[in-house]
Amino acid sequence: MPCLNEAETLEVCIRKARGFLERSGINGEVLISDNGSTDGSQALAESLGARVTHAPRRGYGAALINGIETARGRYIIMGDADDSYDFENLQPFIDRLRQGADLVMGNRFAGGIAPGAMPPLHKYLGNPVLSGIGQLFFRPNVGDFHCGLRGFNRDRIAALGLQTTGMEFASEMVVKATLARPNYRIEEVPTTLKKDGRSRPPHLRSWHDGWRHLRFLLIFAPRWLFVYPGLVAFLLGALAVGILAFGGIEIGGVGFDVTTMVYASALCVIGYQSLMFFWLTKLFATAEQFLPASDRYRSVVAKWSAERGLLVGLALFVLGIVIGIVQVVRWSGVDFGPLDTTEVVRVAIPSALGIMLGFQTILMSFFSGVLTTPRRTIPQNAVIEA
Secondary structure, X not given: OEEOOOHHHHHHHHHHHHHHHHHHOOOOOOEEEEOOOOOOHHHXXXXXXXXXXXXXXXXXXHHHHHHHHHOOOOEEEEOOOOOOEOOOOOHHHHHHHHOOOOEEEEEHHHHOEOOOOOOHHHHHHHXXXXXXXXXXXXXXXXOOOOOOOEEEEHHHHHOOOOOOOOOOHHHHHHHHHHHOOOOOOEEEEEOOXXXXXXXXXXXXXXXXXXXXXXXXXXXXXXXXXXXXXXXXXXXXXXXXHXXXXXXXXXXXXXXEOHHHHHHHHHHHHHHHHHHHHHHHHHHHHHHOOOOOOOHHHHHHHHHOOHHHHHHHHHHHHHHHHHHHHHHHHHHHOOOOOOOOHHHHHHHHXXXXXXXXXXXXXXXXXXXXXXHHOOOOOOOOOOOOOO
16 A cells, blocks of 8 residues: 555554455565655554555655565555555455466456545546546557556556656556556456545546546557657648649639648658657667567568668758749849749749658657667766766
């Protein structure tokens, strides 16, 4: 149980958990991962027979990481120490773990949420929306993405290298276990939620922590964050510029010409930047082991090189320059006199687009070269003199 000033409810939680262990005949312990309590929670827990370990960093995730690292059991059941979760009925979690599940999630919506146990904002908006997004992005096949009562195989979850120290930890566990499939087995069991027994407000901050969860889900789903919107924007923009480069068109009585080309080229650049951000994000995140690397990704990286990217970027850049030169030559044909503005812009936009995309590709290629350069780890206490 992560704990930060939970003296009001800690005793009943420990007694329920110990009671379950005794009734079930399970050789286990109650571990309190303290996050800097100042209300005497540590002494209270020890007096009740629980083992207390002190998390060196503040944060919900930091407390749980500390608990996982110091736990002695093969299986771990984690749950908040606010007396909202049912520590007396954990057998379904144990059964699924013994049957080979790596992570067993509780589902409060399937088991029952008591009146007042969950704010309406969380019950009808926050949890359903975030769980739906998580299901869309990662397909974990769980209905309650953020249930804090869950069980897992200690060694298997530790092998995922969980890193986040805040509320995002709950999402990181599910996401990384899902991305590690088919090697990881995730299951779900119903559980209940009742109103917590604290007189103070919860540590959770609805909008702040909700945004952090959403941001985390987006970061771990770079295709949804970068690729899909970027690809749509790039293709639509490029298609519009390509069509209008040969002349204006009319659709349904509405004319589209060079003004549309300007905005379409901007859309094309935005989409292209989004795709490049995906590539750089993926390179960095996999190098730092923040995101897993699929076999297909490894195959692409093996074929890709900064030099190839530079050649592509240079080709686009030169193409844009050549189009510009052709336009200057045409201008010289009228002794650099006045030209039709519409036709000038119609040619200038593809030229500028090629120059911009080429230059961006060149910069991206140099940066990707930095990210993929083999390097050794330098000790933190090393001193490097200029």
